[in-house]
Amino acid sequence: MGDNKTPVNDLPHMNFRSYIGSLRNDNDLVEIDTEVDPYLEVGAIIRKVCETDGKAPLFKNPKGKRGHLFQILGAPNSLRSDSTQRYGRLARHLGLLPTCDASWTNWSIARGMNTGPDQLGVLIAKPQHIWQIQQQWKAEGKDMPWALAMGVPPAATMAAGMPLPDGCSEGEYVGAMTGHAIDVVKCETNELLVPANSEIVFEGTISSDAEDCVLEGPFGEMHGYVYPGERHKSPSVRIDTITFRDNAILPVSCPGRLTDETQTMVGPLAAAEIRQRCQDHGYPVVEAMTPFESQVTWVALQIDTVRLRQMKTTAAKLCKSFGELIFHHKCGLTIHRVVLVGDDIDVYNFQDVMWAFCTRCCPIKDEYLFDDCQAFLLIPYMAHGNWNPLKGGKVISNALLASEYMDGPDWETGDFEHGYPDNVKDRVIARWDEMGLHT
Numbered sequence: 001m002g003d004n005k006t007p008v009n010d011l012p013h014m015n016f017r018s019y020i021g022s023l024r025n026d027n028d029l030v031e032i033d034t035e036v037d038p039y040l041e042v043g044a045i046i047r048k049v050c051e052t053d054g055k056a057p058l059f060k061n062p063k064g065k066r067g068h069l070f071q072i073l074g075a076p077n078s079l080r081s082d083s084t085q086r087y088g089r090l091a092r093h094l095g096l097l098p099t100c101d102a103s104w105t106n107w108s109i110a111r112g113m114n115t116g117p118d119q120l121g122v123l124i125a126k127p128q129h130i131w132q133i134q135q136q137w138k139a140e141g142k143d144m145p146w147a148l149a150m151g152v153p154p155a156a157t158m159a160a161g162m163p164l165p166d167g168c169s170e171g172e173y174v175g176a177m178t179g180h181a182i183d184v185v186k187c188e189t190n191e192l193l194v195p196a197n198s199e200i201v202f203e204g205t206i207s208s209d210a211e212d213c214v215l216e217g218p219f220g221e222m223h224g225y226v227y228p229g230e231r232h233k234s235p236s237v238r239i240d241t242i243t244f245r246d247n248a249i250l251p252v253s254c255p256g257r258l259t260d261e262t263q264t265m266v267g268p269l270a271a272a273e274i275r276q277r278c279q280d281h282g283y284p285v286v287e288a289m290t291p292f293e294s295q296v297t298w299v300a301l302q303i304d305t306v307r308l309r310q311m312k313t314t315a316a317k318l319c320k321s322f323g324e325l326i327f328h329h330k331c332g333l334t335i336h337r338v339v340l341v342g343d344d345i346d347v348y349n350f351q352d353v354m355w356a357f358c359t360r361c362c363p364i365k366d367e368y369l370f371d372d373c374q375a376f377l378l379i380p381y382m383a384h385g386n387w388n389p390l391k392g393g394k395v396i397s398n399a400l401l402a403s404e405y406m407d408g409p410d411w412e413t414g415d416f417e418h419g420y421p422d423n424v425k426d427r428v429i430a431r432w433d434e435m436g437l438h439t
């Protein structure tokens with residue numbers, strides 16, 4: 001995370017400008033001087049970059065920039081095409097709202113839509129923290145102060161995307177995570193603190209008057225669908241003040257089909273919280289990952305089956321416990337299927353996860369259904385199914401074979417790696433190219 005000489009506030013994960021510099025040094029940035037239209041064209045370019053794991057585009061000359069527009073960084077936390085550097089942008093990252101009593105300041109990422117010259121419609125949904133805090137302000141009959149900071153320290157962006165526990169302030173969490181306090185500055189019009197090196201800051205209030213609503217949407221969401229004409233009633237968010245740095249750069253994510261920030265951040269961060277919760281409750285979970293191929297609606301949990309056998313439990317008991325633990329907690333809100341796999345399965349390799357799921361998890365017999373928990377409204381099969389979009393539809397899939405609970409695996413894997421003696425494998429590999437078999 002940088003050398004010892006770099007001041008803390010110039011480290012890539014603590015400063016958006018330094019972060020862009022690190023992408024440049026990593027040869028992971030395309031600086032575009034050509035004039036591009038911020039209306040649709042920039043979005044289309046970012047979308048195609050995400051679908052091809054291209055370098056992050058920095059639009060230096062958006063049409064109209066001479067007037068009021070900013071430079072734009074697209075795909076700020078998407079994937080790299082080089083398989084050894086796939087999560088490079090996320091790695092570079094690691095290194096807004098108070099309660100009435102100011103005991104809790106929440107930083108989160110939400111979708112919002114420009115609904116007037118000084119107005120936004122923002123999707124605020126139960127049980128998100130922004131919703132919880134808004135309830136407190138509503139109870140007092142006061143509008144909620146609010147700030148939207150863009151181009152913040154990348155570590156703060158990561159923390160804002162994590163399903164942290166209720167009452168935990170993301171700004172403080174960043175300090176604990178990185179070992180550095182974030183420099184903050186008070187907003188011009190309210191008491192909220194925002195990162196001092198933010199590129200752009202909007203500030204204002206969110207109306208607590210239930211009648212004061214705007215229509216938000218339609219929006220191309222993280223699962224890769226747009227429903228034309230679909231709008232949600234949302235509270236009116238008023239913008240009183242906009243401040244920005246000289247030559248400000250606006251980070252832009254363009255959600256849709258694989259792979260963009262809505263998958264790279266929502267998925268692995270939820271998986272990390274789920275793994276921690278399972279471990280805190282004494283369960284032998286080693287690794288957790290939301291396969292991107294599941295559009296991050298699944299989480300695969302790798303189980304230490306030596307410890308599983310010591311527990312002397314059954315699939316029914318284990319799956320029921322995992323369902324209660326994960327589906328009735330905020331960390332599991334976005335997840336609709338949990339797949340339990342054994343030690344031999346790499347949860348970061350989708351081919352591994354699918355092999356286990358398809359060969360070890362028997363339909364009906366290995367599926368444990370949870371239909372009374374909070375559903376993830378945004379998944380098309382919930383929002384556009386013929387049932388209550390807010391409830392249930394979740395499953396724990398037991399892809400652990402009976403032997404893994406009892407005496408240990410009793411099979412040998414039918415592949416090159418496990419099926420042949422070392423001397424034969426070594427000889428095959430050594431002569432592979434010579435035989436003309438190289439790919």
Ligand SMILES: [Mn+2]
Nearest residue numbers: 106107129164
């Ligand atoms: Mn929060």
